[in-house]
Amino acid sequence: MRLRCPVCRAEAALEAWAEDEAARELMALLAGLDAALGRPLVAYLGLFRSRSRALSWDRALKLAREALALSSDAAVLAEALAETVEAMRVKREAGDIRPLENHNYLKRVIESVAARGVVTAAKVKRASAARRVVSRLSATEEAILAIRQVGLDGGVIDAEGAP
Template identity: 30%
Template sequence: MKLNCPSCGALMSLDVIVAHDGAREAVQMAMNLPAPLGKLIIQYLTLFRPQKRQLTLDRVADILAELLPLILAERISRNGKDHKIAQFVWAAGLKEIMIRHKDKPLTTPLKNHGYLFEILISQAATAEAKLEAKVEQQRRQPPAREQDQRSGGMKNVGEHLAGMKAALKGQTEPTISFSELTAMAKQKELERNQQSETNHE
């Protein structure tokens, strides 16, 4: 039974796939990848198809054998330097190269994965920068509980002060004595000063 891949154009036989060690292992590895990656890799294979010929099964197996271990390891080497490439970056990079090819066709067939690697490295750097910015923002922003405690403390002082004013007008009974209210305000001021000294350290 002959099969022709609708994406990459490779002509293959089920019997040959089973008998071909490289193809069988590559297909097994591809099946273990997250769903979006498998489809994107098949689309990427089209960039290696010769103009007037179909991709051979050997060539498909070679390309998959080159890419799949790198995707699973989430790491590539480029110009003597290692780069961590998470699988979500691989998906974004494969999408990006196909978008660029659609907007401005690349010179095909591609001879290697250099162009894809450049895209992956750039997108990985962008993702890392966004993550670092988010971590820094969270570090600078006090925990929500601490903010609630601060605002809650001042709210209590304000409520007691309003109660004192109402009591002075004879509208209600005071909920706290003036000395207690003064002590509370001094305590909050001391806490703010201590927090300010900690931040300057």
């Protein structure tokens, strides 16, 4: 079975990836995670890749296991991963394109998220969905979504925008 990358359009055989033990283990690990944690983890792993080189399956597996071991609270970890990815995206847009070398920044973000209080799984899913939608919206729609999100988090406005 040949698969096509939705980003670069490169083709690869799924059977070839299945021959690599680390690739199989990483895919199994990711498949066992809730999407609210799995998606930001995949994006986080991408922060370790340099512009000119691919991340090896062995390294990706090692990094994923290390990141998952940093917190026993999946909601806190998911929020910290999402915040880390967003912060690094902003840095890269500003011209700092160096890949991450370790998990030190993520550790600090986990501490920050944990200090702010318990993050519910519903809030993580809502924030993740909002991030995906925002990238396809106009500036006006983004502003409306941001206002609604603030209202949702503060308990003032419901999902339809009503108090």
